[in-house]
Amino acid sequence: MTDPVAISVNQVSKQFGQGADAFFALDQVSVDIRENEFFTLLGPSGCGKTTLLRLIAGFEHPTAGHIQLHGEEISHLPPFKRPVNTVFQNYALFPHLTVAENIGFGLDMQDKPAAEIESTVTEMLQLVQMESMRDRRTDQISGGQQQRVALARALAPHPRVLLLDEPLSALDYKLRKGMQIELKRLQLETGITFIFVTHDQEEALTMSDRIAVMNNGQILQVGSPNDIYDRPSHRFVADFIGDTNFLSAELVESSSEHAVVKLSSGKNLVTGPTEATLNNVVSITVRPEQAVLIDDLANADLQGTVTNIMYSGTDSHFHIELPSQEEFVAKVQNAGPARRDWETGQTVGIKFHDNAVQIVED
């Protein structure tokens, strides 16, 4: 929490097109990314995450706002003057150069002495375990190897910040899992700030120190994977990351420490503080694994009728229709101690775990 800020994005907007065709890819986005951080921009395609990355790299320039690197304004510097390197989605390796020449390209352009280039290239080849491929052409190596070369090429000039634009999306599942661990290792070893763009929420959760969830050109929430998953601030965030239930409730008590919502069943539940207006209807979210099914209806937070049971190996999903016509899905572990011998048509009670309920902005 004490690391200084590496990249500061302040009120940045990016407009494409003019007049009636104008469209804001980014709308007054602000975020601070710290040194040594594995920071992920997560969102569906078209949410503005790649545009933000391209603005930081210098391939585009902001329509409004400022981007600072270690306190220095870089918004309008061309890419070749920014100590920031990119790993491209399609790798963009130079087909007319060898693996070693690709990795040394950035250093060569910085006019480093040949001996230094040579030793850095060797070091980088070791770092990504590609020593034996040194003199290969880039079309003579596999996709996973090209990925490593692209990484080594971007790391070789020792950038202050490394930008990664969905670098794993072209790899198959197994290779991708391996590269996720590899990337995390490289980030820890080099101590370089990584800004990683992805639409894969699982990838974001496993790799990141912090995640910014984006939608429609805005950052909705910034937080640790745990924050984002357990305490989503927006309906979109809760929905985009994992499965969840949404219910309507009434906000009956609100203070700076906590809030109380009244469920459709009449039960009151304590949640974290909110900025929503008192006595209004709010949306709450509960993860399917944050509830147990019980017999004791008097003690339950909600009750309803089981309409469908889906078996999925590790757990079973119980679809329950509530009296309020809302549907609730509870995920019960098949190997756990919880009772799960309900059948469709039965009335069950739903009991939430502590702190399971979150108020979300719509």
Added chain:
Amino acid sequence: MSSSIVSPKKLFSIYKLPGFTFIAITCFVMLYAPIMILVGYSFNEGSSLALWEGLSLRWYYSAWQNEAVKDATLLSLIIALQASLYSTVLATMAALGTTRTRAYRGQTAIYAMINQPLMVPEIVTAVALLIVFATIKQATGYQGLSFLVIAHTAFCVPFAYLPIRARLEDMDRSLEIAAADLYATPWRCFRRVTLPLLLPGILAGAMLAFVISLDDVVITEFVKSAGQDTLPTFMLGQIRRVITPEMNAIASALLAVSVLMVSLIFLINRKKT
């Protein structure tokens, strides 16, 4: 129910149209038979154009010994080399200007203007150049080769431009962006990434321009000053007087050069993509 999805290719096959083979063969015969006859007779022993008298390289040797043929060949090569060099440089710049800039007003118009020599009848260009150059020749008294070089450069530009532009459009733009990301200034990015990747296109463009310049008759005939005969205009002049099998030999040699060039262009483009 059949699960196979019929591809459009299978639905409509041009090979299955009646008479396809016949038309195709007829076209090829009409295109190449006269050339084959010409090449065949260039090896004729006798001096008749219609009577085969045995195999010989006599006319090649005779052409080789002919000082006028030598002069015309040399002039053709000098003009073609210069014209292909200049037109390739211009075409490369034009191709960069039409593909590596932000979209601007009139881009399509410029594209059309670069290619217009392909559409405008050659005789129109020839007459126009004749008038302009004649005025300059009158005013300055200069009668040198530059007029021919300039004229050839002008009509070679679109031929050099097309393969270069095609190559630039096929090139992955992210390579140039990656170079800029890795601290390459725009000039170094061009020298170290764009140019090496563009080279096959430039070579193809240059060779195409060379071949086009080498066998031009119309514009050369109108622009040239007295004594400035290129190989094609020399041949035209010879044929007006008397047709000797020597012309067959020269034409066959020109054909060989053209075929060689086209094959090279094909090989270069295939190897690099």
